[in-house]
Amino acid sequence: MIKHHPESTMIHAFVAGELPASLSIAVSAHLELCPHCKAIADKATKAMADEFSGNEALVELAEPTPAQPVDEFATMLAAITEQPTDAPALKSAAVESSNQMALGEKTYTLPRALRQFSQTKWSGLGNIQRARLGLDEGDVHASLLQIDADSAIPHHTHKGYELTLLLDGCFEDESGRYEKGDFIILNGEHHHSPYTAEGCLCYTVSNAPLHFTSGVSKLLNPIGRFLY
Amino acid sequence: MYQTNQLADATINKSESAVDVQPDLNQYLMAVASHQDKAAFAKLFAFFAPKIKAFGLKQFRQEALAMDLVQETMSLVWRKAQLYSPEKGKASTWVFTIMRNYSFDMLRKIQHNKEDNLSDDLWPLYEEAEPEPDYEDDHLMREQLIQGLEALPPKQKEVVEAIYLKEMTHQELAEHLGVPLGTIKSRLRLGLEKLKEKMELHND
Structure with a gap:
């Protein structure tokens, strides 16, 4: 059962289209897995649409009089209705698109928000495979991470924030156990060492590299950028 | 099938008593969907175009970009009206989501020079039906x-x-x-x- 959800302010920002793409993907994918948050988002969409459309009476477009130049809106309206409408067949074509992703021996079904990244290039380090999504959002990096069964990521903290959306499998850390759909945001105050028994696939967004804090794993800091 | 002259009469009555316009909007949109009713579309356009422009100005702070948003949103409404069904929600919610999606893609293009058109995957619009959610056993x-x-x-x-x-x-x-x-x-x-x-x- 999903225990970790995005805050409602984040869901509202997502609905308003105000979140960056990297975080929008995470919220969208979470909503696909979580009926509870989906309901919050649907309600927010309705409320925003109501605010957008107001509640005023319909008005007619002003008829252009010969003395006046034709209104810009009127020209646009005329041009739009000259266009052919789409054939109804597009309805099913729009949903046809693969969201299957094969990786090693496993095939995952990606959330819709991630399906255009199913062909992203992967690179590996030890037990971890990473595919960076080329979203071009400056310091904010978004990646898919696949972690092999019976693997741990050494004790670390986060210089910025790190969002993890668990897409498949499960993992645990000092604060508990996480399952498919969990939406976890950590920042510099959190230290943890996640471990996965069965392996997992995550979507992560962070704005700074991980910082490893114990023993020999500190050696990972120079290469920590791999995980960011 | 709706007769647009009847719709026009209904509008006059409604505006006098200042009641909710939403059912009218739904009907206009369905008239566009069922028989490409240009008069009904003109009503929708008159209602939404200025609102979309205002939204676009807030978003992009440029008249030309705001007008692009009006043009693209209303074109999509015209072309894709058949995909609207009132069971999925009000016409204004449908138009709002189309506008929000297009605006998101425009911002990506302006701010990050990316044309990945993510919005339709982030906010599915044209689906036939909602996929069945995974209900938990304890429900x-x-x-x-x-x-x-x-x-x-x-x-x-x-x-x-x-x-x-x-x-x-x-x-x-x-x-x-x-x-x-x-x-x-x-x-x-x-x-x-x-x-x-x-x-x-x-x-x-």
Whole structure:
């Protein structure tokens, strides 16, 4: 059962289209897995649409009089209705698109928000495979991470924030156990060492590299950028 | 099929009493969907274009970009109207989501020079039906409700679903189904009573 959800302010920002793409993907994918948050988002969409459309009476477009130049809106309206409408067949074509992703021996079904990244290039380090999504959002990096069964990521903290959306499998850390759909945001105050028994696939967004804090794993800091 | 002159009359009456315009918008959109009704589209355009422009100005702070947003959003409304159905929500919600999606893609292009058009994957718009969500095992109540709903006579089920799950108003539904308001109310009452009986049976 999903225990970790995005805050409602984040869901509202997502609905308003105000979140960056990297975080929008995470919220969208979470909503696909979580009926509870989906309901919050649907309600927010309705409320925003109501605010957008107001509640005023319909008005007619002003008829252009010969003395006046034709209104810009009127020209646009005329041009739009000259266009052919789409054939109804597009309805099913729009949903046809693969969201299957094969990786090693496993095939995952990606959330819709991630399906255009199913062909992203992967690179590996030890037990971890990473595919960076080329979203071009400056310091904010978004990646898919696949972690092999019976693997741990050494004790670390986060210089910025790190969002993890668990897409498949499960993992645990000092604060508990996480399952498919969990939406976890950590920042510099959190230290943890996640471990996965069965392996997992995550979507992560962070704005700074991980910082490893114990023993020999500190050696990972120079290469920590791999995980960011 | 709707006659646009009747719609126009209805508008005049409504604006006098200043009631909710939403049912009208739904009907105009459905008229565009069913027979590319240009007069109905002109009404939608007159209502939404200035609002979209205002939204665009806030978003992009440029007249030309705001007008692009109006152009693209209203073109999509015209071309894709057939994909709208009132069961999925109000016309204004549909238009808002189309505008929000296009605006998101425009911002990506302006700020990050990316043309990845992510919005349709982030906020699915044109789906035939919502995919069945994965209900958790412990949602026994929910399962019972779904079973109860499935067991209702089709006409009662239709009304209960539209009012409670799709959140249509009684009036909207009466217009959509083309039956009197009283019929909607009695079907709803009968449907809910049956559903309640079934739930009590299970919980005793």
